[in-house]
Amino acid sequence: MSSLARAIQKFSLLDLKASSPIISSVRYKAKIVEKPPIGGGHCYRRIVHYPEEYTVKPLNTTNLGGRDPVTGRLAVKGIGGGIKHKYHWIDWKRVGPTEEGKVQEEKVIKIIKDGNRTAFVALVAYEDKLKYILATVNMKPGDIIKTSCYIPRNPVRANEGDAYPLGALPLGTQIHNIEKYPGKGGSLIHSAGTFATILKKAPNDRVIVKLPSKREFSLPAICMCTVGRLSNVEHSSTPLGTPQKNRELGNRPRSGLWQRKTGYHGRKIRRLPPVQEITSTSPDDNETIVLSTSKSFGYKPKIQFCY
Helix, strand or coil: CHHHHHHHHHHHHHHHHHCCCCCCCCCCCCCCCCCCCCCCCCCCCEEECCCCCCCCCCECEEECCCECCCCCCECCCCECCCCCCCECCECCCCCCCCCCCCCEEEEEEEEECCCCCCCCEEEEEECCEEEEEECECCCCCCCEEEECCCCCCCCCCCCCCCEEEHHHCCCCCEEECEECCCCCCEEECCCCCCCEEEEEEECCCEEEEECCCCCEEEEECCCEEEECCECCHHHCCCCCCCHHHHHHCCECCCCCCCCCCCHHHCCCCCCCCCCEECCCCCHHHCCCCCCCCCCCCEEECCCEEEC
16 A cells, blocks of 8 residues: 555656646746826727718717726726717817808707716707707707807907807906817817806917916917807706716726815915916927037046037
8 A cells, every 4th residue: 555655656746847847936927918098088988989071960889998998908997887878979160251240150959968978969050061069058949159260359249159269259258168279179168067267368369268277278369269158057066866876977986985084184275377378389390409519529537528
C-alpha cells in the first residue's frame, strides 16, 4: 500500500513540474485597455440615429447606459435603465433676411414634450418647411414668431420666440439659445426655465451676456439668439415622488451613504471669474515668429547661456 502511495506521489510531482509554466503567476500580464475619454462632447447616455437631411420625423435612439459604444467599458457611473423616447431634431440655427425692414415670419403649429430634454419643443412652419425649436414660457399654438439677421441703429422691441442678433436687442432682454460663434447655431441656454440677460454693449461690436451661473461672456454682436425664457419652469422644483420615477429617467441609485451637508460646514464665497471673451480664431490668423541670431550659441560656467 505504501509503495502504491509513493508511486502516485511521484507521478503527481512529475505532472506539477511539467505544468509549472502554465500555472505560473499571470500578474502584470493583463492586457491594457484604454479607458474611453470623458467629455469633449461625447454622450454616454444615448446615441441618436440622424438621417442625412433634416426631418421633423421622430428619430430612433440607442440607450448606452453609461458605457462606451466601441469597447463596452463603463465610462460614466450613475446612468442606467430609463424609458426609451423618440428624439425630436431641433434646428439650432435661426436664419433670416439681412436687409433692413425685412423679417421672416413663422407660425407655431403645436407644442410637445420631448422625453430627451427638459424644455418643451415647438413645431413651427415657414412656407412649406417644418422644423422644431425650443418653446418659451408663453408660447402657444398659432403664434407668429419673427427672425431677422439685421442689426438696426435703434434696438428692436422683440416678442417671445423672436430671433435677432445680440446687437439688435435692448439691454436687460432675457434670451436663450445663444450662439458662441456666428453661424454655428445656438449652444448656450437650453435647459428648462433658464435664460440669459444682456448686460451692456462693449467696444469692437461686442455684447456682454450674463448666464444663469452668474458668469459673463463677451460675444460678437452678430451672434444670433432667441428672445424669452425657456418653458417648463417648474421642472427644477418638481419632486420626483418615487425612486421608480428616478429609474425611469435613466438614473441608477446611489450607494445610500450620501448625506446632505448642514449649515455647520459653511459655504465658500469666491469672487466671480472675469468676463470671458469668445473669439473665433482660424489657422491663418496665427502669426509665425522666426527666431534668428548672428552670434553663435555658447556655454559659460555657472550654468549661464549667452548668445
